[in-house]
Amino acid sequence: MSSVLVAALLLAAPSEAPRAATPGRTAAFFTSAILTAAATTTLSVIAAGAITGAPVDATGRPSPIISTLGVAVGVGLNFGVVHLTLPWLTGLVDGDASAARAGAWRLSRWGLLAQGAGVLAMVVGSGLEAREFGSGQALLLSGIVTALIGGLVVDVLELVGAWQGARP
Amino acid sequence: MKLTRRFTLGALAAAGCNALPSEEGPRSPQFPFGVAVGDPSATGGLVWTRYVGTDSLRVDVWPKDEPMNVRSFEAAVMEHGISLVPVDGLRSGQWYSYAFVAHRSGVEVDRSDEGRFRTALAPGVSAPLRFGVSSCSRQSYPLTPLTRISQEFECDAFLFLGDTVYADGATDLRSYRDKWAEALTRRPQRLLRQSTGIISTWDDHEIVNDASGDRVPAERLEAARRATFEHQPWRADMQAPQRLWRSLKFGATAEVFVLDCRSERNHATNEYVSRAQLDWLKSGLAASTATFKLVLNSVPITNYPGAFFQVFAPDRWEGFPSQRCELLEFIDATPISGLLWLTGDFHMGVAGRVSRDGVGSKQVEIAAGPAGQFANPSLSYPSGPQFDFSTAVNNAVVLDLDPATRSARVRFLDGGTRTLFDTTYELG
Numbered sequence: 001m002s003s004v005l006v007a008a009l010l011l012a013a014p015s016e017a018p019r020a021a022t023p024g025r026t027a028a029f030f031t032s033a034i035l036t037a038a039a040t041t042t043l044s045v046i047a048a049g050a051i052t053g054a055p056v057d058a059t060g061r062p063s064p065i066i067s068t069l070g071v072a073v074g075v076g077l078n079f080g081v082v083h084l085t086l087p088w089l090t091g092l093v094d095g096d097a098s099a100a101r102a103g104a105w106r107l108s109r110w111g112l113l114a115q116g117a118g119v120l121a122m123v124v125g126s127g128l129e130a131r132e133f134g135s136g137q138a139l140l141l142s143g144i145v146t147a148l149i150g151g152l153v154v155d156v157l158e159l160v161g162a163w164q165g166a167r168p
Numbered sequence: 169m170k171l172t173r174r175f176t177l178g179a180l181a182a183a184g185c186n187a188l189p190s191e192e193g194p195r196s197p198q199f200p201f202g203v204a205v206g207d208p209s210a211t212g213g214l215v216w217t218r219y220v221g222t223d224s225l226r227v228d229v230w231p232k233d234e235p236m237n238v239r240s241f242e243a244a245v246m247e248h249g250i251s252l253v254p255v256d257g258l259r260s261g262q263w264y265s266y267a268f269v270a271h272r273s274g275v276e277v278d279r280s281d282e283g284r285f286r287t288a289l290a291p292g293v294s295a296p297l298r299f300g301v302s303s304c305s306r307q308s309y310p311l312t313p314l315t316r317i318s319q320e321f322e323c324d325a326f327l328f329l330g331d332t333v334y335a336d337g338a339t340d341l342r343s344y345r346d347k348w349a350e351a352l353t354r355r356p357q358r359l360l361r362q363s364t365g366i367i368s369t370w371d372d373h374e375i376v377n378d379a380s381g382d383r384v385p386a387e388r389l390e391a392a393r394r395a396t397f398e399h400q401p402w403r404a405d406m407q408a409p410q411r412l413w414r415s416l417k418f419g420a421t422a423e424v425f426v427l428d429c430r431s432e433r434n435h436a437t438n439e440y441v442s443r444a445q446l447d448w449l450k451s452g453l454a455a456s457t458a459t460f461k462l463v464l465n466s467v468p469i470t471n472y473p474g475a476f477f478q479v480f481a482p483d484r485w486e487g488f489p490s491q492r493c494e495l496l497e498f499i500d501a502t503p504i505s506g507l508l509w510l511t512g513d514f515h516m517g518v519a520g521r522v523s524r525d526g527v528g529s530k531q532v533e534i535a536a537g538p539a540g541q542f543a544n545p546s547l548s549y550p551s552g553p554q555f556d557f558s559t560a561v562n563n564a565v566v567l568d569l570d571p572a573t574r575s576a577r578v579r580f581l582d583g584g585t586r587t588l589f590d591t592t593y594e595l596g
Contacts, residue, residue, distance in 0.1 A: 059588050060560030061549045133551045134473030140547050141475045 029092040033162070036089070037155040040081040044151070048074030064126035064140055071122060071147050075115045078151050083108070087162045095166025103165015104158045111153035118146030191355035199280035201349070202358035203268060206401025207416055208325055208365035210260035210288045215253045215268075216401035218352075219245050223270040223277055227253045232263040232284055243268060248345060250398045260290035261419070263322075281358065285365035286324050289419025294459065294571045297421050298322070300364070301536040302564035303329035303371070303466070303512020307347075309540025311356035312583025313564035318356070318363035321566055324418065326364050329512035329536060330371025330429075330466035332357075332400065338376075339388055344395035352399060356540075367416060368400045369426050371466035371513050378483050381431040389431060402426075413445050415452055421571045423458035425449060429466045433488075440488035446495065453504050459571040460506040460595065468511045469496070470522045470533045476546040484513070496528040506595045508576055509533035510567075516544040517563045517580050519589065520555030529554075532593050534578055536565040557589040 051070030056063050087100035125139030194202050198221040205213040215227050225243035230236075243251045251268065258264060263286045270278035289295055300323040305311050317323065335347035351357060360366075372379040375392040384392075393410065405411045412428040427449065432442040441449075453461055469485040469492060472478070478486075485492040499507060509522065511533055518535040522528035543560035550558040561582050568577040574596035580588040 058586075059558070060543060061558060062547055062560065064548050067547045129474075129548045133548065133555065134477070137474035137476045137546075137548055144547070 025093050029089055029163075030159075032089050032092065033086050033159050036085050037082055037159065040078050040085075041151060041155065043081075044074040044078035047077055064122070064129045064136065067140075068119065068122040068126050068143075071144060072119045075112075075119060075147055075151065079108075079112055079115075079154055082155055082158050086158045087165070090162055090166035093166065095162075097166075100162040100166035103163075104161035106165070107157035107161035108154045111150050111157050114153060115147050115150035118143040118148075118150055121146065193355075194353075194358060195281045196278050198270060198278050199268060201352040201399075202281045202362055203266070203283040204361035204401055205255075205266070205283060205285040205365040207367060207403045207414075208285055208288050209416070210290050210419070212254065212256040212258050212287065213285055213365050214401040214403060215241075215243075215255050215266055215283075217251050217268045217280055218249045218399075219251055219268065219270070220249050221270050221278060223272050225251055226269050226271060227255065227266055228269055229255055229258070229264050229266040231259075232265050235265070240269075248398060252401055258287050260287050261293065261295070262287055281362055283362040286322075288324070288417065289421060291417070291419060293419035294421050295419065296571065297324045297418055297460075297569045299324060299462070299567045299569070300326040300360075300564055301329065301510055301534070301567055302326075302539040303536055304331040304373075304515060304538030304541040305351070305357065306331075306334045306538075306541050307351040307354055308334075309562070310583065311354060311540040313537075313539045313562055313581060314356040314360040316581060316583055317564050317566070318359040323364045323566070325424075326360060326366050327424070327462070327464055327510060327536075328366060328368035328400070329464055329510060330369050331373040331512060331538075331541075332368060332370070333396075334373045335375070335392065335395070336373060336377055338392070338395075341391040341394060344391050345398070348395055348399040366401070367424055367426060367464070368402060369412065369428065369464050369466050370396050370400070370430060372430055372483075375430060379430050380433040380435065380483075382434050382436070393431065413441075413448065415456075417458065420458060422460040422462055422569055423452075423456045424462045424464060425452060426464045427466065429485075438488055438490055440485055440491045446491060450495065450498050453499065453507065454502050456504075458506070459574060460508060460569050460576065461504065462567075463507065463509050465509050465511045465533075467513045468518075468533060468535055469509055469528075470511075470518070470520065470535075471524070471528070472550065473524070474546075474548065476548065493527065496522065496531065499531060500527055506574060507531060508567075508593070508595060511535045512537045514544055515541050516546075516549060517557070517559040517561070517565070517588070518550050518555060519557040519578055519580070519591065520550060524554040532595070534565060534567075536563070536580075538562055539564055556591060559588050561588060563588060 048070040052067045087097050087104050090100040121139045121143030125136035128136030199217050201218045204216045227241045227243050228238050230238045241253050243253045245251050265284045267282045268280035269276050300317040333347050333351040335344050338344040338347050374396050414426050416424045467484040481487050514535050515538050522531040522533050563580045566579045575592050575594050577592045579590045
């Protein structure tokens with residue numbers, strides 16, 4: 001998150017002239033964006049893990065639906081933070097945040113859609129598993145893998161989309 | 169990376185384990201691993217310690233309630249300070265106390281912790297028995313279920329189902345011995361081994377993760393085997409001293425069959441255990457007149473349905489379907505009563521039937537433990553109708569066998585004060 005602070009300081013600094021996309025500022029943008037995405041992913045995984053590990057059963061047994069909820073919260077947290085911050089960081093290269101956000105959404109929604117499908121698979125898997133042990137595990141497993149891969153795709157597409165949107 | 173609570177909890181536990189509170193040491197630093205008795209019989213047991221001093225040793229044994237009635241046995245100290253003393257001539261079904269004594273010309277200069285054990289019931293005697301059971305006791309974990317069993321229960325024996333030590337990373341005899349030293353100097357292990365006799369088998373982590381006899385270099389397997397034989401007292405077969413599988417009798421109440429599910433695997437011939445071991449088990453089960461037949465099976469024979477569990481099926485009986493089927497069909501077809509499978513390895517406690525339908529569906533398997541490990545990372549745990557119970561909590565099982573009713577009471581206990589599950593199986 002320190003990268004975000006550095007970027008915020010840079011963005012907040014008074015500037016008379018428009019910030020040009022110098023190699024230094026471009027590097028600062030990508031570095032900040034990548035570190036922000038990585039930090040957000042880590043926080044999302046921790047949040048999802050905390051919910052998944054909530055003591056819902058005296059014998060410590062996991063609840064697939066609670067695990068699904070944890071993954072859904074992690075997906076939402078990751079997308080929300082990344083979608084708010086990465087376009088804003090394009091200010092480092094004099095980008096327009098609104099245009100960057102629109103560009104980011106145009107690409108990253110497909111990753112988010114994949115994550116939604118993963119969560120949906122987990123919901124269905126949880127239901128099947130509640131009815132009969134073993135019957136929903138394939139869906140749970142594929143859902144969590146899809147959500148994880150989708151998270152990486154979202155981060156990358158947010159970055160690319162924000163960059164493209166900010167500098168048409 | 170797994171998005172599960174077990175991942176998170178496991179990481180937290182592992183981190184926390186680096187800050188385990190300091191533990192009270194043994195009575196004498198010359199006996200750093202404490203003492204133990206392995207494979208108790210109706211007339212004795214194998215008394216064990218590791219001695220790092222230079223004086224002569226003997227073992228003093230006395231009936232628990234007759235401290236003046238001491239019998240002494242000379243104790244040879246072998247390589248690595250191991251002393252393994254076959255004590256015989258004791259009364260059956262009796263509690264005994266014992267200690268190693270270091271002496272110079274008969275004058276006592278040092279003494280080990282005091283242990284106790286109960287000799288097995290005499291042949292033909294039928295009486296209730298109590299066993300403690302667990303598995304997977306990673307040395308960096310608190311191992312509180314072991315402490316609880318040693319302090320709250322008087323067990324006829326404790327059954328270690330494997331992964332008593334996590335020797336991963338060891339490659340030669342010296343490093344395997346170091347791993348055992350880490351494990352057995354832990355207070356929970358010492359307390360447990362001093363509290364009753366032990367009957368143990370090994371699993372993969374005594375060798376290496378997911379060990380299979382045909383896939384581990386021979387020198388490494390032999391180093392692991394030797395280190396295990398040094399630290400787990402069990403009666404070696406004089407005709408086949410490398411053999412681990414054996415059976416022990418507790419009167420007419422129980423016979424304990426100890427399997428070796430790791431070192432005899434042969435993927436080329438699709439053998440999970442050797443033909444000799446499988447035939448021995450089948451004939452032993454069929455011939456046994458004991459009310460209960462306990463099979464110490466380090467890796468489950470149960471069919472666990474679902475993607476999470478099938479991923480690891482090749483590492484257990486299910487990965488060798490022909491032998492599994494042969495054994496289960498034999499048990500179903502032969503009038504074998506009182507059979508109970510006991511297993512570990514899975515990092516979760518489970519009680520249930522071996523199969524949901526068909527072959528094995530009337531056989532019960534109890535997965536005991538882990539005594540100290542991260543929980544199985546599956547997002548879903550076994551539940552009905554095949555399974556009666558499952559838990560992610562570190563645990564040990566207390567098994568009460570009542571030959572009069574042919575019933576086995578199974579209690580899963582955590583490391584605190586909770587009973588996680590308590591049920592009785594009619595095994596007639």
